[in-house]
Amino acid sequence: MRLWPFTRKTVPAEQKSLASPDAALMAALGILDVTSTGIVVSPSEALRVPVVANAIQLISEAVASLDVTVKRIEGEDEIDVPDHPLLALLRDEANDWTSGFELIRQIVRDALISDAGGMAWVNRIGGEAREIIRYRNGVLQFETDVETGERRYRTVNRVIPARDVIHLLPPHDRAPLTLAREAIGIAVALDRHAASLFSRGARPSGALVIPKGMGEEAIKAARAGWRAAHEGTDQGRTAFLYDGMSFEPFTFNSTDAQFLENRKFQIAEIARAFNIPSPMLGDLERATWSNSEQKGREFLSYTLEPWLRALEGAMRRALFSDDERRDHVIRFDRDDLTRADLATRATTINSLIASRTINPNEGRSWLGLPPRAGGDEFLNPNISAAPEAPPASEADDAAE
Structure with a gap:
């Protein structure tokens, strides 16, 4: 929207100069930057480093593995809406060829790799979301207003409303893969050196010192004999040196x-x-x-939680209608990542029930068990006893 006489200046993603490419254009071309090691760290090259591939897989699959729920806000409470139509897209099939797990994993993966973030288009029919499509990188683009930060989206041939795009942006306007390119470049250089060291012997173990006066043919014969006896698969044989030769290890x-x-x-x-x-x-x-258990909690609190909050907000903005957006939210169930062993969980649940923090049915739901009759009461099982049944004679008199 424009308010005269004020105009908004935008930076179109398609109007970039190849003479002075910025980070976004280099990311679109599949090149992040030339590192100080002289190695060009592209996404495909970075993913060949095991720790990079492991980090991206760990975050994206951890987010996608969490159960997705739709909740309705009523006062200070959030009530589950188990029959909301969006759950079929987020849990089952986002479209005819992509499952909900694959969609969420790919959106988070794109945000970890690309400065443009992870994007997916919401196809609406009659105002309702019917499918969610994640396009190939570069097909769905956006331009940003330099004054307000407003984003405008488009594909190759049409403009897409911003409310129809799930857009997960990385922090600092740079993907972690971009920010780590120097460290990744050094890791690639170390991997290449290790490969050459073990395959070709990047550094020899020593040198043969040949005295003066030894002819060229004798040198060739000595070199061939040494290689035949001590290189390749026949290593470890006893060394025989002649004509004053000596071996100096490095x-x-x-x-x-x-x-x-x-x-x-x-x-x-x-x-x-x-x-x-x-x-x-x-x-x-x-x-x-x-400290391993502590690191696991830190992974949830400091690594996953910011991505989960950002993804929940992006989905809420793009998936709900204007009326639902006021009182509906999307939540990922964090409990799946904080589950301890069965003994620890049982002790914790019993303690919470005894302190009347939760009721037995809430504890049973944490274990995936159905509710039972009378389980909604907040009673301490250690001091509260169930009412005793009357004697048989009294029960018969009452029945008469």
Whole structure:
């Protein structure tokens, strides 16, 4: 909307210069940037680094694995709406070829990889959402008003209303993959060096010192004999040196000796870029039973919770009608990520029931069990006894 005489200045995504490409254009071309190591870190190249692939998979699949619910706000309470039509799109099939799990996983994955974030179009028929489609990267684009930040969406041939687009934006207007490109570039360089070290012998173990006066043919024969005896599959044989030859082994400097430590440091560095505790990515060097559980809680509170809040807001804005948006919300069930072992859960539920914080039926619902008669009462089973049945004679008199 424009209010004369004020106009809004927008930055169209399609009007970029190849002479001076910005981060968005480079991301659209599949190139994030050339790192200080000289390695171009594209999304496909970054995903070849195991810790990067693990981080993206861990966050996206953890979010998609949570149960999605629609709730209606009544005062200070949120009441489940189990028969809301949106649940069929988010839990079962978003469209004819994509399940709800795949859709949510892909939206979060795009937000972790692309500066443009994760986007999906909501197809409405008669004002109701009938399917959700995630387009290939670059098909669904948007431009941003430089003054207000308003986003306008379009495909190749048509404009799409903003309310019909689920858009999950990364923090800092940059995807974690973009912010970690230097750390990823170093990890790629270390991987390549390790591959060359073990496949081609990037650094020789030593040198043969040949005295003066040894002819060229003798040198060739000595070199061929040494390689035949001590390289390839026939390593470890006893060395025989002749004509005054000697072998001088090479020593590794401090950087070579700490090559493994450098690779471990890159795991921690990339984990910091994605805001994931290192033990969640397989770095168990300093993990213990106590701090592993704490790291799991940190993963939910500091890693997943911001993404869940942002995705809940993006879905609420794009999926509900104007009337429903006032009193309906979409929630992901966090309890699936905080479940402890059965013994711990039973002890916790019993303690909450005894303190009258929850009733038995609420505790049974946490265990996936149906409610039972009389289970809605807030009673302490340790001090409250069920009313005793009257004696048989008294019961008969009452019946007469």
